[in-house]
């Protein structure tokens with residue numbers, strides 16, 4: 001008999017990194033299909049350009065570095081591709097998006113900190129103002145968008161694939177803001193999409209449940225009152241502040257006696 | 260709210276099967292250690308004859324616990340052998356004469372509720388009754404703390420995956436357990452006793468309720484099927500929504516494992532030391548998973564041979580369940596009363612990845628420490644001091660939940676060592 005010595009525990013949750021990324025990826029597909037179908041030729045072309053420029057750059061860099069080329073190593077890239085494909089303005093130049101994606105992919109490969117959708121999302125959203133966001137989701141039907149979003153949120157909550165407390169707190173405030181301003185147009189849809197894949201994503205967000213709720217609420221308030229471009233910029237600052245607060249909250253919880 | 264989550268439990272494979280008695284072997288191996296791995300002083304002589312239940316050694320600490328022979332026979336020697344924690348400890352080897360001779364035979368008591376408090380405490384001490392959930396904490400110490408016991412909680416939650424020993428004890432000895440609880444209520448003037456089970460345990464709940472009419476001070480309560488709700492402080496919080504900061508007994512709450520209560524019954528009834536226990540032998544690597552009644556000092560290899568053997572040749576032999584247990588490098592190890600189960604599992608390789616900052620370990624930790632922050636600050640003593648890794652109860656939930664397969668539990672344990680240096 002061969003008894004292996006190993007450190008426990010010897011059971012693991014099935015909800016591993018690959019499953020989380022796969023869930024995110026699958027839930028993005030309806031959004032992207034909807035986006036492509038709203039302006040088939042142009043958006044399909046944009047999607048292919050983003051896919052090719054990002055994925056090939058990533059694979060090429062791994063090839064040069066001698067890294068193994070395995071599908072699970074590119075989940076992050078595919079999620080990025082799908083997010084950008086959804087949020088990209090339709091009137092953007094093909095060459096520009098091709099080049100900028102190669103550049104971003106190179107940066108993401110070498111600066112680990114940027115290797116997540118959040119920062120990329122913020123950068124991409126930054127372009128929205130420059131490239132006139134009003135035409136991006138103008139063909140979208142609010143109700144279809146809401147149905148896709150609700151299903152997505154439920155799937156992500158069940159599969160524990162995002163920080164649902166942040167998303168729900170943010171969506172609550174943004175919805176209240178929508179009622180107050182009587183605006184459920186492009187901005188609203190962007191913010192909802194944003195809350196799912198960027199604001200509530202794992203990277204650069206607080207970990208303690210209570211701080212997550214606060215973070216979602218504060219970002220919600222900011223989203224209501226700031227113009228969208230400044231809102232995206234403020235995400236970075238607010239997230240950094242909250243990561244600091246989150247750490248101190250961990251000290252506070254640890255110091256409390258009992259459970 | 261009590262923290263925890265539903266985990267894979269794999270209990271079905273050994274559940275609802277009758278308890279199989281393991282045949283006595285030619286030799287038993289009694290380690291000279293007690294609670295907290297405290298070394299004991301050997302009281303006998305090599306070559307001497309010992310009776311079943313005879314005290315062989317004593318711990319030289321404040322608990323003053325004994326080590327008892329589980330068979331009658333001759334002491335053949337003391338040698339260093341691998342203990343259940345993989346360390347080498349002095350172990351008494353007794354050659355079994357299969358006569359089960361006892362020094363002084365006492366008949367069974369008709370009524371077990373006419374002892375005094377002091378008599379019960381002395382009996383629990385002299386008969387080596389310990390916490391059967393793996394801790395091995397001396398039970399007499401809890402009852403002897405000179406504080407009023409208002410509530411007695413009987414923990415039948417059995418959170419460890421694969422483990423069904425407590426469940427089978429409850430199923431097989433329901434009336435004995437209720438009799439023991441009733442006696443404790445009367446002797447210690449306890450206000451109420453609560454048997455706590457997980458809410459899926461319907462059969463045991465209905466069995467217990469059948470008896471309830473005659474025991475007015477005993478209640479049955481259920482808790483959610485989450486892990487580690489069986490942890491004493493979590494259980495109390497789930498039941499009464501109070502946050503216990505020190506020892507529960509200071510709030511008048513005493514928690515005993517259900518198998519410990521069964522041992523208390525045997526001690527009150529027969530006044531003999533506890534030298535055997537019911538444990539679960541399970542896992543996908545065991546041909547016939549089941550619960551067995553086994554004497555202290557029997558080798559794991561012997562137990563597994565008697566119940567049909569292993570299914571495969573290479574795997575993880577884990578003592579006390581896959582969440583809190585440890586692997587052994589051999590099955591040539593004797594079981595003790597602290598062993599509530601053994602599992603043999605496949606060695607599933609998990610790729611360890613970088614932390615994705617999902618926060619799951621932070622929000623799941625039952626004692627509210629931050630495993631990921633502790634891991635990141637392992638080399639920063641001032642931050643580590645604030646993060647309190649020493650609060651960790653080693654439940655393993657952080658490692659279980661981590662999507663990146665980081666063994667956070669070990670990181671936290673390691674940081675306690677580093678912090679202590």
Ligand code: SF4
Pocket residue numbers: 623624625626627628630650651652653654655656657658667668671
């Ligand atoms: S840090 Fe300790 S107590 Fe907290 S979940 Fe991990 S093993 Fe359990």
Ligand code: SF4
Pocket residue numbers: 613614615616617618619620621631660661662663664665667
């Ligand atoms: S559970 Fe694992 S991946 Fe998630 S924050 Fe903790 S260490 Fe990081």
